[in-house]
Amino acid sequence: MSKNVYVVLGSNCFTGSHIVDALLNDPSNQVIGVSRSPEPKDLFLPYKRRQAANFQFYQIDLVRGFAPLVRLLDEVKPQVVINVAALSEVALSNERPVEYFDINTLAVVKLCNYLRTCSYLERYVHISSAEVFGSCDLPVTEEALFNPSTPYAVSKAAADMYLNALIKNFGFPAVLIRSTNVYGKHQQLFKIIPRTVIYLKLGKVIELHGGGKSIKSFIHIRDVVQGLRLAIERGRPGAYHFTVVSPQTIADVVYQICRWMGYDAGRATRVVGERLGQDARYWLDCSKANRELGWAPQVPFEQGVREVIEWVETHWAAIQQEPLVYVHKA
Incomplete structure (x- = not known):
């Protein structure tokens, strides 16, 4: 997808920063990063090794700053919005569940309810979690029933269910990405x-x-980002799993x-x-990604x-x- 405008929500986080870095490999891409905090030190941002004129960063809080985010989206008119923004520390979700539902669920509902009316949007990519399935005795497919064990996992499952409803009822062009434990430099x-x-x-x-x-099951961040890019280019609305056995x-x-x-x-x-x-154990079946996207971990x-x-x-x-x-x- 050449000459596209990408907005990456949560660009400061580990996965978000690697997505930005990969997108900047193509100089024809215009990439906009959005996070609620200022950019962290270069140590944690792989894209900082570049002198990229095609990247801009905006500090916007998805929960408290929805109006500024809408203004930015309508100004740059991204073909692709990638949402990595989330609270993800599982243990803390037991103590502060409201914050987790605010960003992981309600902010997603508000954002995607707006995006479904935007004619410029071609793809919404949502970073989900293997934890929506709870502990797994066998590999689970994208259609498996959710069985979350923590407030964090419940908040992610609720957002996934809402996105599935948008896909079914409105043809919303959403792709959900689930992976097991991701690792790599800059984490x-x-x-x-x-x-x-x-x-x-x-x-x-x-x-x-x-x-x-x-x-x-630890999967390298480069393999997840490659799967995400293939899902944008070749995938159908719905979920894709990325893991290693x-x-x-x-x-x-x-x-x-x-x-x-x-x-x-x-x-x-x-x-x-x-x-x-x-x-x-989190155990995902990634045969759909293998079959439809030609993806395999490298x-x-x-x-x-x-x-x-x-x-x-x-x-x-x-x-x-x-x-x-x-x-x-x-």
């Missing part, structure tokens, strides 16, 4: 893979909640990183209590993790100045 430092690397370098003990027994537990992942970095996993880790609402896990290790090593001085825990912005 928030409190996420398990960069945090493991950083804690090993600092000599801090890595806590394994519930013994690290939950099974996670992996039986690895969190403990397995941490132990592998310890080995690759030359540390004793037994000394570097300790078992602590399980998190509230922790699902045992980045081997070890390669992706070693890229993260190299990123941490390269930016170690800056990383040591950053918080290693999630900082909530009300």
Whole structure:
């Protein structure tokens, strides 16, 4: 889709910033990033390595600043709107569920109810979550019933259900993207893979909640972004799943990183209590994406993790100045 205008909502976040970076590979794309906070440090924004005249950033809060967002949309008339904006820290959703529903559900309803009337829109891309299905004993397809376990997952499932209704009732050109655990360079430092690397370098003990027994399928951000772009170009309205087939537990992942970095996993880790609402496994069936989009993951896990290790090593001085825990912005 050449010479398109893209608006990426949530462009400051890990996935959003990588989407912006990939779109800027094509100089004919005009890319507008929108987030409620100012742009973070270059350390967390892969697109900052570019001198991109075809990118503009606007600080707009989707919940508190809907009118300015509408004015921006009507001014730039994007063919494609990609919505990555969300609160996603699962544990906090138990304590502050209203905030999660405000941004993850109500803001989506308000935005898409408006977008369905906009003649310029060709595609709305929504970043959903595997957590809408809860714990899975078997791989689930895009048509599987939702079974969310946390307020976060409920808020994402509610938005998905609304989008499905828009697709059915109005032919709304929405594509929903669901993936399992995404990782890569520039990720928030409190996420398990960069945090493991950083804690090993600092000599801090890595806590394994519930013994690290939950099974996670880690997929590289480049593979997710490639799937998203294929869904924009070739996909039909509806959902697409992107994952890798992996039986690895969190403990397995941490132990592998310890080995690759030359540390004793037994000394570097300790078992602590399980998190509230922790699902045992997210298991997505991505055969639809394979079949309809020609998509398959390309980045081997070890390669992706070693890229993260190299990123941490390269930016170690800056990383040591950053918080290693999630900082909530009300």
